[in-house]
Amino acid sequence: MAPEKWWTAFEDPVLSEVIEEALQNNLSLAGDWEQYKAALAVLKSRRSFLWPEVEATAYSAISRPEPDFAGGENLQMGVSAAYELDLWGRIASGVQAEKFRSEAAFLDYQSAAMTLSAETGISWFQLVTTHKQLELAEQQLQTNQKIMRLIRNRFSSGQIRAVDILRQEQLLESTRNQKVFYETELALLQNELSVLLGIPPQNQPEFPTDSLPQLPPLPATGLPLELIRRRPDVQQAYALVMAADREMAAAIRAKFPRLSLNLSGQMRSNDYNNLFKDWAYTLAGNIVAPLFYGGRLNAEVERTEAVKNQRLFEYGQVVLTAFREVEDALIRELKQQERIQILQRQLELAQKTNGQLRIEFLNGISNYLDVLLSLDREQQLQRDLLEAQQVLLETRIELYRALAGGFETERTATLP
Incomplete structure (x- = not known):
């Protein structure tokens, strides 16, 4: 099985340093993390509906002329609480839907981190x-320039044609073009990168670029069920299915009927000295x-059911794609x-052929066109x-990405 941090399989410290820096500083990934934090805030807001709403009020007014009470002052203070009994689980279903959405947002962040690591690699x-x-x-x-000097010397002695010099110049310019x-x-x-x-492109980092790492051994792909459990994009699609299911339950x-309770207490007086002497409370059920509703509720059920089916089909497609x-x-x-x-075998044969043709050319057996074509090849x-x-190496990265599981970053390490 591939390691969670797939790049460690290459045992290349420079590659690991580059990818770790990208995971830490990439701006798009940081934005995905803030999206997850926003989803958590929405979940906290939705959970608040499971608790009573308590409010405090204070009121002070003065009337002129004095119509009904001495001093013309009206002071009121009170506390009220409202609570809806979740008899059928409507509120709880909404909370569960947001919980699955926050999980999907976190898995989306993990998918983005995996994609970023692959792109960076x-x-x-x-x-x-x-x-x-x-x-x-x-x-x-440099090789072609040396050959150019050699054939120019042979041209001066009449051992080579002018057209061969032109052909070598063409190869020389083609090599310069490749260099550019x-x-x-x-x-x-x-x-x-x-x-x-x-970081800005003008502040390009300096990393050693000496050689490519060796290809690690082929990882075990595991069973299809393990693949589904590992990949964050598959898990995200499943979380969205569950969120849509809970939304449909809330719509149903x-x-x-909804049952709510209201409790309020109030103190009222014409002056501050008597404000706390008299008070009254009210307990009501509703x-x-x-x-x-003109079919509005049924339409919402139909909409949420269609969304759930859509998410289900999308989940199946994600699994098949994985x-x-x-x-x-x-x-x-x-x-x-x-x-x-x-290609290695072709290169070996081309090197042997080129060496043999050079010997024959120097001995006057082969013409220079054969040497030129062999050199170019x-x-x-x-x-x-x-x-x-x-x-x-890129194909191996794609394999690691296809076998991907979520891995810990500096941000996920701070989660409780």
């Missing part, structure tokens, strides 16, 4: 690969039974490894092999 591997591609382009440029391309990609990837780390129970993503990642990794083996295979190795 892929961007980092692309950055390292592009840096290596740039180094390779510089080496190939990789320089551009490197700058863009640095900007992309900076934004993922929550809103059609039943029952409301819906009779005719299964497919695991299978797709396994297939892509297997085929990518086969492709790398083929070898250099292209070197670039293709680096890119294929990067794609293999």
Whole structure:
């Protein structure tokens, strides 16, 4: 089974540092956390309906001219409490719905954290690969410049044609173009990584970009049921189903009678000295039974039922997509490894062919066009092999993401 923090499987301290910094400083992820905190606040607000509402009132007035009482003053103070008995569980169902929604918001944060870690890992591997591609382009440029000097010397002695020099110049300019391309990609990837780390692109972080990590052993995928229990996006979809179910229950129970109790106590006087001498209280019960609302309550039940069914179908789709993503990642990794083996074999053959053609060219057996085409092919295979190795690492990240479970961040570690 893959570890919760999948990047630790690569045993690359630089990769771990980059991803941990992204999880700590990324602004979008911080926004997702605030969304979860807002969902918790809504849950607290909904829970308050399970308790009585208590209010205190104070009233002071003066009348001129004095109509009914001496001094023209009217002082009142009182306390009132109101409480609805949740006979049918309507309020409790609403609370449960918000509880599931807050869980969904937390799982959405975990999904966002997993997505961010994967995006950061892929961007980092692309950055390292592009840096290596740039180094390779510089080496190939130096090689092609040396060959250019060699064939110019042979041209002066009449051993080579002018068209061969032009062809070599074309290869030289093509290599320069590759170098410019990789320089551009490197700058863009640095900007992309900076934004993922929550810092301005002009403040690009400095990380070693020496080499790509080794591919870890293939993790066990586990049983499909374990996959459903691990993935936060699947759990989030299930939480939304349960929230919709509780909302439908609340809508159904809103059609039943409501019973509420009201208790109030009040003191009244014409002056402050006598305010606390006399007081009165009132206890009342109130029952409301819906009779005719123009079909509004039934329509709400139908709406919540449709939403519940929608969430149920979405949950099934998320589960199917989760299964497919695991299978797709396994297939892509297997085929990518086969492709790398083929590219390595092609590169070996190209190097041997290029070496043999150079010997034949120096001995006057082969023409320079064969050497040029072989050299171009070898250099292209070197670039293709680096890119294929990067794609293999990206495919492994996609597999870890497909097998993802929620992992703890600095924010989740502060939860009670």
